Every structure is written in C-alpha cells, then in structure tokens.
Amino acid sequence: EPEVTQTPSHQVTQMGQEVILRCVPISNHLYFYWYRQILGQKVEFLVSFYNNEISEKSEIFDDQFSVERPDGSNFTLKIRSTKLEDSAMYFCASSGGPGFTDTQYFGPGTRLTVL
C-alpha cells in the first residue's frame, strides 16, 4: 500500500540554524500538509499546499517557515532560523487521491530537536 515517507527520522540542530525536512507524499495525491506535535501536546496544523502554492496556513507558520515542492515527488518544510520552541515532531500528510478522498495519510514524522 502506498505511504507517505519522511526524512530524516530525527534531526538535531543548533538554535539559529536552518533545517529542511523532507517528505514524499503518496504519488497520486493532490493536497499536501505539514503538521507538528510538541511533546505531550496535540497535533497542530501548519500549512496546506495545492497546485504549487500555499492554500492555507496557521498562525504558527510565520516568516521563518517555508514550503516547496521542488520536483514531482518531494515536498519540503524549511525552518530558516530554528528556535528552541521549534523542537517537535513534524508530520507530513497528503490527501486527494483518486475519487478525491478526504482521508489524510500521515508520514512517520521527523523528530526535530533544537539545542
């Protein structure tokens, strides 16, 4: 069964450094998302992406965040200058496959630790 993949599984970085989290959504899906989950807290929406542009973003998704779909398969989240409070699990998700199913399929996540 097709699945969403994410790399790396764990990223450790110094405060102020840039990180890029990578995702490969399910190949025939049209809609892509990033969510994050701070340890012990609920999953929070960051941004959604469709047709090569951001369709919606939350207040968390400020100027230090950006997303890109550089080719036909990858979907990336860049954090320009990481802060301690960016430490979290970051999940990529995709939806909108044949029949335009609304089910969002999540990847295994990237655990980001900012020191």
Next chain:
Amino acid sequence: SQQGEEDPQALSIQEGENATMNCSYKTSINNLQWYRQNSGRGLVHLILIRSNEREKHSGRLRVTLDTSKKSSSLLITASRAADTASYFCATALNSGNTPLVFGKGTRLSVIA
C-alpha cells in the same frame, strides 16, 4: 474554535474488553477522522465518517457521529494488547484541501 476534545484522557482496560472513546467539537464539520498513534510514532488513519453518516464499521472498530450533539465515539471491541496507543479525533470543516483540527487524544492501555 473547531477543536475536538476527547474523553477520557486516559483509559485502562483488560484484554478482551471493549474500549469506548468520545470526541466533542464545537463547529459544523464536513467529516471527522480517527487516528491512532503509538508512542512517539506516526499517525495511523483508522476511519473517516462524514457529517451525513451516523455510524461506520471497520473490523473491530465502530464509529458513531451525532451532529446534533457535535460528538463522536470510537468503540474498539475485543481489545488486544496491541491496541495500546493514543487515539485522536480530527475534524475537517470542508471536503477537499482542508486542515484537520486534532483533539488532545485518549491514551488507551490494554492490559494482557
């Protein structure tokens, strides 16, 4: 806020028993989705129920939706130790490209 809230926050049962988790939300929705998360791992989609549906089944899972009460329940029958996980409901305002709003989850422990 559209926020879903699950209860109980934690539930501990014996293997073979049924587990019921509830979710409440505040605004009208298009659909509601239930996910499972094993400790520190990814989110596994369990079931989606639309606002015009009242009940859905998938294997040992039964989900109900009461839009008049803005609530949903997830029933796991004949629980197994492998069902130990956190369970989240997530609501979507619209169909298609729309963010999910997650609740805080119910931590289920199934004791063998």
